[in-house]
Amino acid sequence: MKKISVVAAVIQHNDLYLCVRRGPAKYDYIANKWEFPGGKVEPEETKEDAIKREIQEELKMEIMISTFLMTVSHVYPDFHLTMDTFLCNTFSKDLTLTEHQDFLWLPKDKLSHLDWAAADKPIVSKLESL
Template sequence: MKTINVVAAVIQKDDKILATQRGYGEFKDGWEFPGGKIETGETPAEALIREIKEELNADIKVKHELGVVEYDYPNFHLNMQCFLCSLVSDELTLLEHEAMKWLTAATMDKIDWLPADVEMAKKVQKLLQSSL
């Protein structure tokens, strides 16, 4: 089975975390942490900065890794490195997603996360409850 290596940004603003809703493809309408594929020669942090610029027209600061999610979809294996990030400025523009939400610990489980993002969403929810 093919492995796809991606990075995901857990963008924190105060006591909230950003979730984005996919606007295209097989997983359209599912909620996820924004990010994408690592290109040849990029570090995970460089890929994340580029992806967030491409998807949200936003600049981020990558703080530290929160963990790696390994998930088997029917047609591929996903390896997703997740990083805690903050916005350099508060401006976001949805360029690839159809919606976004700022979630608190109390609302993290109120959306339909994509399967690979569920595990990290639960971890982030617990971290928020204990002050990420």
């Protein structure tokens, strides 16, 4: 089974968290699902550099990494995903979507109301417990 390793940013502004919605995808089980933004780490790049680059590419946002949050390991039908997740902050909620179809800023008690990608659900649970 294919193994994919990625990083994700849980971006916080005041008491709100950024949620982004995928568009149509190769696999139906992740298409149109909500997720925390991020992507793959390039060779010779740290995870922290990768998350900053990915957020700049996908959302045209500047973020500050606060702390490592958790690693999620999830087996989808077609691949095994390992996702290192970082809690981040931003000075502004302004963003430009370049890859996602929608976004919301939500308080943590509303996060579980969205239809999340399976690998992101443990992150939502962790945030709700903080």
